[in-house]
Amino acid sequence: LHKGGILYPRESETRQIQSLDGLWNFVVMNNSNPVLGFKQHWHKKSLRELDLDVQLMPVPSSYNDITTDWQIRDHVGLVWYERTFFVPKFWSEIGRVWLRFESVSYAAQVWINGQQVMIHEIGHLPFLAEITAYLRYGLENRITVSCDNTLLPDTVPQGYVKELQNGRLQQTYTFDFYNYAGIDRPVKLYTTPKTYIDDITVITLEATPTNALLQYNVSVIGDYNVTCRVTLVDKNKNVVTGQLHSPDFFGSLRVENPKLWWPYLMNPEPGYLYSLEVELLDSYGDLVDKYIQPVGIRTLTWTNKQLLINSKPVYLHGFGRHEDSDIRGKGLDLPLIIRDHNLIKWIGANAYRTSHYPYAEEIMDLADQMGIMIIDECPSVNTEIFSNSMLVKHQSSLTQLIQRDKNRPAVIIWSAANEPRTQYPAAKEYFRQIIQHIKNLDTTRPTTIVEAQGSGTTQASEFVDIVSFNRYNAWYSNEGNLDLVIENVVNEATSWNTVYNKPVIMQEYGGDTMAGLHFLPNFIWSEEYQVGLLSRHFQAFDFLKIQGFFIGEFIWNFADFKTAQDYKRVGGNKKGIFTRNRQPKSSAHLLRKRYWYLAKEY
Ligand code: GCB
CATH class of the missing domain: 2.60.120.260 (Galactose-binding domain-like)
Incomplete structure (x- = not known):
């Protein structure tokens, strides 16, 4: 490596x-x-x-x-x-x-x-x-x-x-x-150049409407006699502040009346990015190397009840997603990713999880620019054997992910895994070490593990900052019975909070839906059923939100996606709010009403 x-x-x-x-x-x-x-x-x-x-x-x-x-x-x-x-x-x-x-x-x-x-x-x-x-x-x-x-x-x-x-x-x-x-x-x-900027780290230490403090660290390889000049430039290319350095390449910058990075719909100008122009100069003052690093000024803090951006509590509403589309599979496709983010804007989502692996850097750039909050997930999904060699590779995947995404303002939570088999005793020490590893690399963001286990059976969620759970009420359990959804969701979310005294996010819920299949009264796989399932969940979320510890709702999934061949799946997983071709199902219109209504609360 x-x-x-x-x-x-x-x-x-x-x-x-x-x-x-x-x-x-x-x-x-x-x-x-x-x-x-x-x-x-x-x-x-x-x-x-x-x-x-x-x-x-x-x-x-x-x-x-x-x-x-x-x-x-x-x-x-x-x-x-x-x-x-x-x-x-x-x-x-x-x-x-x-x-x-x-x-x-x-x-x-x-x-x-x-x-x-x-x-x-x-x-x-x-x-x-x-x-x-x-x-x-x-x-x-x-x-x-x-x-x-x-x-x-x-x-x-x-x-x-x-x-x-x-x-x-x-x-x-x-x-x-x-x-x-x-x-x-x-x-x-x-x-x-031969002497070059190898790495840059920028962290916001303070951010208020009148004052911000940035800390930066530039690592240089080659001739250490160069001087490093950092200049913070706003969107209109006006110089805001700067500093000249030698021989150390770290320091801090004060920004007066900063334009803070805000999530989509929390501010008229979400996703505001400055540029940190990093230049290496030789002894004549001539340019040796230059790298322009986008910077969003925002702080992230969390308590046992809330997640706060720039000291303001946020409520996350969005999706689990996949990189997936017809023909190209997971291949990066620019028309597709712009379409996806236009749909995200249209529907009023402010967040998504990069389920179940890191997404392309071009996608992460869009999230930074639009103010979409990202739960950044490493490629560990459904781990069931907790060996030492597994631990080493899992940690390596996190090292690589954090190295790649550490400067991204959009990234607000590190997700260490999706649905690991945390009921096994071996999961305890394993995830203690996984979460410790993340903390060793980045203390500025909270951690989570997305659980399929319940609060009483998991061995892992005691280590995280934010508890996440997936649950398919009225789908994988009680299929066809929407009348149990509200009570079950409220009870489960409450029990997670009671056991761990941490903020709680529902990371997945939903049901497969064939676009164009209609049944009145509703019946599973129909568009009516998905609408019914969503609206029951919304009632549960509204109740949970006012309890003070419930900080996010994520539908599974943004769009239909391909799966392995399986008799449970007709041409893939159909839990999308949009079809694989990125057209809305009936549920998308309902979701849009809810997400815009949630956004108005800011
Ligand atoms: C889950 C998984 C997700 C699946 C989903 C489903 O719990 O986290 O990857 O796609 O269920 O639809 O079965």
Whole structure:
């Protein structure tokens, strides 16, 4: 794993970016001899020169739903990607060249011109390496990637591989979303000077309407004789304040009458971002490196009853979501993510959880800019074996996530896991260490574990700051019986608070709904039933809200999404308020009324 910063690539006076997105060559490894590619050194040749079935595969995209072949869709194991590219000759003189993958699911090995430059495991997280010495400048270069989607008892998330009677491998897992794989987010080359800004951390220490205090830390690699200049610039590019530094690269900035970062609908100008321009200067005052870091000025505090932004209590209303859409699977798709955030605005949500893994950085940027509060979840879902190797990898996924998202004002809670089997005694020590690990890395945000267990059976929620639970009243229990919802939700949320004396969020509730299926009186799977189920929950939430400890409601799910093949699922999980094609079901109109009504309370 690369040590140091993992800053999102941004162009500046001193940095250039070249995208490697596009059509790559793609080969599915035959499982009768899965290591053949390594043995034959495929990374040293062009896949097209070998006698292989080479196809074109778009990057970024999951590969599963691109072809017409079910064996590719359901493939377990390795696939290979490759393409060629040129880098300009003058790049050999400007310092360093970096290669950054925003995510490969699940595990990747990367070669440049036949030489290995990176190995990375765990999907949905970026990884990078300096490849200056491996490139041919002004000439053609080849990049080769092997990608393995296998999930095992010590991967994050856990899975199992079983061999069918005919020898074919089948991946099984206990979560329901489809295990999409491939190079699913952008791939970039970028340059930095030899002496460069490796990492930046910015924390708001104080934020009132008249005064704010920011603390920053810049880590520099290379020649330490440089001076560091930081300048805070507002949206209109006016300089607000700044500082010149040497030899230390940390300090604090006072901002008078700051424009604070507020959540959507809590302020006429939500998601206000400043830019922290960080510059390295040589002894003549000439620019060596520059990186522009977006900064939202906001504090986050919490008590045993509330979560407060800029000292104001917030009530979260939003969704659990997925990165999922037709054909591209979990592949980053700009039209889709803008559509999604337009729908989020339309419906008046102020928050969502990145269930059940970190989302693309482009999505996180939108949340920062719009003031959408994010419960940032690491890729641990349904963990049931609490081994030591699992703990180490789970902690690594959190280290990588926090390193990536630490500066994001939108991120207000770290979610350590979704529905781990916390009833097992081994879960106790495991989650004590997981939560401690988060606290060692970031004390400015509260933690949660999203529980499927009850308050009486879990071994884990004593360690968190905010209690989260999922419950499918009138769906997985009492299906068809809406009359028990209000009482059950009120009782369960109350008991979580009674046992732990912490704020409580309902992170999932809902029911599968076929768009266009209507029944009066309501009947499960119909749009009427989803509307009825939601409105019962709203009554429970209204009661809970005035008790003072209940701080959020999240519907499962924003949109319908693909699952593994299962007789319970007709073409996927249909608990969406929107269809997979991002059109509203009847419930969306009801939800819109509620979320706008909640927003008016501010
Ligand atoms: C859950 C899971 C979520 C599933 C959902 C369902 O409890 O957290 O990932 O999609 O139930 O619809 O079954």
